[in-house]
Amino acid sequence: MAPSPTGDLHVGGARTALFTWLFARHHGGDFILRIEDTDRKRFVDESMQGIFEALRWLGLDWDEGPQVGGPYGPYIQSERLDLYQERAAWLVEHGHAYPCFCSPERLNEVRAAHRERGEPPGYDRHCRNLTLEQIAEYRAQGIEPVIRLKMPLEGTTSLTDLLRGEITWENRLLEDAVILKSDGYPTYHLAVVIDDHLMKISHVTRGEEWLPSSPLHVQLYEAFGWEPPIFAHPSVILKPDGKGKLSKRDGAVGVLEYKRNGYLPEALDNYLALLGWSSGDQEIFTREELIEKFDLADVNPSPSRFSFEKLLWMNQHYINHILTLEDLTQRCIPYLQQAGLVSDVAGDPSSAEHAYAQSVIALLKDRMKLLTEVVELTSFFFTEETEPYEPSLLVPKKTEPSAVGPALERVEAILTEADFDDEAAMQASLDELLAELGLKRGQLYMAIRVAVTGRTVSPGLFETMRVLGKERTLARIAAARAKLAAG
RNA sequence: GCCCCGUUCGUCUAGAGGCCUAGGACAUCACCCUUUCAAGGUGAAGAUCGCGGGUUCGAAUCCCGCACGGGGUACCA
Numbered sequence: 001m002a003p004s005p006t007g008d009l010h011v012g013g014a015r016t017a018l019f020t021w022l023f024a025r026h027h028g029g030d031f032i033l034r035i036e037d038t039d040r041k042r043f044v045d046e047s048m049q050g051i052f053e054a055l056r057w058l059g060l061d062w063d064e065g066p067q068v069g070g071p072y073g074p075y076i077q078s079e080r081l082d083l084y085q086e087r088a089a090w091l092v093e094h095g096h097a098y099p100c101f102c103s104p105e106r107l108n109e110v111r112a113a114h115r116e117r118g119e120p121p122g123y124d125r126h127c128r129n130l131t132l133e134q135i136a137e138y139r140a141q142g143i144e145p146v147i148r149l150k151m152p153l154e155g156t157t158s159l160t161d162l163l164r165g166e167i168t169w170e171n172r173l174l175e176d177a178v179i180l181k182s183d184g185y186p187t188y189h190l191a192v193v194i195d196d197h198l199m200k201i202s203h204v205t206r207g208e209e210w211l212p213s214s215p216l217h218v219q220l221y222e223a224f225g226w227e228p229p230i231f232a233h234p235s236v237i238l239k240p241d242g243k244g245k246l247s248k249r250d251g252a253v254g255v256l257e258y259k260r261n262g263y264l265p266e267a268l269d270n271y272l273a274l275l276g277w278s279s280g281d282q283e284i285f286t287r288e289e290l291i292e293k294f295d296l297a298d299v300n301p302s303p304s305r306f307s308f309e310k311l312l313w314m315n316q317h318y319i320n321h322i323l324t325l326e327d328l329t330q331r332c333i334p335y336l337q338q339a340g341l342v343s344d345v346a347g348d349p350s351s352a353e354h355a356y357a358q359s360v361i362a363l364l365k366d367r368m369k370l371l372t373e374v375v376e377l378t379s380f381f382f383t384e385e386t387e388p389y390e391p392s393l394l395v396p397k398k399t400e401p402s403a404v405g406p407a408l409e410r411v412e413a414i415l416t417e418a419d420f421d422d423e424a425a426m427q428a429s430l431d432e433l434l435a436e437l438g439l440k441r442g443q444l445y446m447a448i449r450v451a452v453t454g455r456t457v458s459p460g461l462f463e464t465m466r467v468l469g470k471e472r473t474l475a476r477i478a479a480a481r482a483k484l485a486a487g
Numbered sequence: 488g489c490c491c492c493g494u495u496c497g498u499c500u501a502g503a504g505g506c507c508u509a510g511g512a513c514a515u516c517a518c519c520c521u522u523u524c525a526a527g528g529u530g531a532a533g534a535u536c537g538c539g540g541g542u543u544c545g546a547a548u549c550c551c552g553c554a555c556g557g558g559g560u561a562c563c564a
Binding site for chain 2: 002003004006036038039041042100104107111114115116117118119120121122146147161164167168169170173174175177178180181182183185187188192207208209210211212213214215233235236238240242243244245271274275276277278280281282283300301302303304305307309310311312313314316320321364365366367368369427440441442443444445446448449450455456457458459460461462
C-alpha cells in the first residue's frame with residue numbers, strides 16, 4: 001500500500017488497500033505501508049496522519065511502514081532521495097538513461113505536433129543521443145536536466161496481471177519517460193521500482209490507472225537487472241452514473257468522511273470488498289471469512305459504480321442485525337455525549353447511565369441507518385420533558401378534537417395504576433379503554449405517542465413508556481392535557 | 488488522435504461449452520405483520536447475456552471484427 005499524501009484517503013484507494021491487505025493476510029504475508037511524497041507541489045501536510053487514521057479505522061494494520069518501522073525503512077520516500085539519485089546516476093552510467101535539457105515549451109510543441117499528425121504522443125527523444133560536449137554546453141547555461149529512461153525502440157514489453165492475464169505493449173509506442181525530475185526528486189516510476197525491489201515487495205496491487213505506465217516499470221526492472229513483482233490492477237471505482245471516476249463532486253469520497261457520517265468500518269469494508277469481488281451468493285462477511293475467501297485472482301477487472309444506496313443498506317444491516325446491542329451502545333455513546341444527552345459516566349459499561357442508554361438504543365436498533373442518527377432518534381429519552389410540539393399533533397386523523405383531552409385523562413388514570421414493566425398488561429388495560437371509548441387503536445395510541453414522545457414517529461408505544469418510566473410518562477401526558485386545554 | 492483495459496437485470500454481481508425456462512443482493516412495486524416509523528416475511532417486475540460473424544451436435548461461456556464504456560497520454564501520483 002503506497003498512498004500519496006495529497007489529501008484524504010479515497011474510497012477507491014481504500015478498496016485497493018483492502019484487497020491488498022486481505023490478500024496478504026490470506027497468504028500469511030506482510031502488508032507494507034509506504035508514503036509516496038515525491039510531488040512537493042501537491043503535498044498536503046496533515047494528510048499523512050489522515051491516511052494512517054483512515055487505515056487504522058478500517059482495520060488495515062500494517063506490518064512495516066511509518067509508525068511501526070521495519071527492516072527496509074525509511075518508509076517515506078522523501079527520506080530516501082539519495083537512493084533514487086544514486087540509482088538514476090547508475091542508469092545513466094550504464095547507458096539505460098540520459099539527461100534531457102528540453103524546455104517545457106519545446107515539450108508542449110512536440111506533443112501538439114505529434115498529436116496533429118495522428119502519431120503516438122510523447123517525447124521525440126531529442127536529447128537521447130547528446131554528445132558529451134553538448135551536455136557540457138547545456139550545463140554551462142545553468143539548465144538542470146531531468147533524467148529519462150531509454151525505452152527500447154523495437155520489440156514488445158509485457159506483464160502478466162493477476163486479474164487480467166498477459167498484457168503486451170509495442171515498445172515503439174512507449175516514450176522515454178522522466179524518472180528523475182530537475183529538482184532532484186524521482187518521479188513515481190523510479191521511486192516505486194527501486195523501493196519495491198529494495199523492500200522485497202512480492203505483489204503490487206494498484207488501480208487500473210497505473211496499467212499504462214506498467215511497461216515503463218517493467219523496463220526499469222529490466223535495466224536494473226531485477227526481477228519484477230507480480231502485478232494486479234483492479235479497476236477504478238466509477239461515479240454512480242458511470243460517467244468517469246468517483247470524485248469529490250459525487251459526495252463523500254474520503255474514508256474519514258464516512259467515519260464522521262456515522263458509518264461502521266466493518267460495513268464500509270464489507271461493501272468495498274463486494275465491489276468487484278464476490279463469493280457465491282454470500283453478501284455479508286466477517287473479517288475472518290473475508291480473509292479466508294478473498295483472492296485477488298477472483299477480482300472482476302471491469303470498472304464498477306459506487307452505490308451510496310447499497311452502502312447505506314449495508315451499514316443499516318450491520319447496525320440492525322450484526323452488531324451486538326452492547327457493541328452498538330458503545331459506539332453510540334460518544335455521539336450522545338457530544339450532544340450533551342448523557343454524561344461522561346455513560347462511557348463506563350457498569351454505570352446506570354450506560355445501562356439506561358443501552359435500553360434506549362435497544363428500541364432504536366432496527367430504525368438506525370447511521371450512528372449519527374442516534375441523537376435525533378433518542379433525544380426525548382434523555383430529557384425531562386418532550387421537545388416542543390404543535391398541540392394539533394395530539395389529535396389523530398379522523399378523530400374529534402374534543403375527545404382527545406378526556407381520553408388522555410382516562411389514560412393517565414389507568415397508567416397511574418399500571419405496572420410499567422409489564423407491557424402486555426399495559427396494552428390490555430388500554431385496549432379495554434379503546435373499546436369503551438369506541439376508538440381505533442391508531443387514534444388513541446397516536447395521541448399517547450405524541451404526548452409521551454412529542455413526535456408522531458417513535459418506537460413501539462409500550463416499550464417506549466416502559467423505558468421512560470412511569471413518572472416521566474405521566475408527567476408528559478399531564479403536560480399534553482394542559483396543552484390541549486390551553487389550545 | 489494514439490495506446491491499454493473492459494462489456495450478464497437500473498446498480499453490484501453468479502456463471503469458467505450442455506446443470507441457464509440465466510441465480511443472488513441493492514433499489515422499485517404489491518401483499519402480509521402492525522399503535523406510528525422501521526425491521527421482518529412472501530411475491531412481482533426487471534437481462535433477446537453490447538452488436539455482427541465464426542468454431543461446435545450445442546455458446547453468456549472459445550475465436551475474430553465492430554460498437555460502446557472506462558483508464559492513460561505531465562519534470563502528478
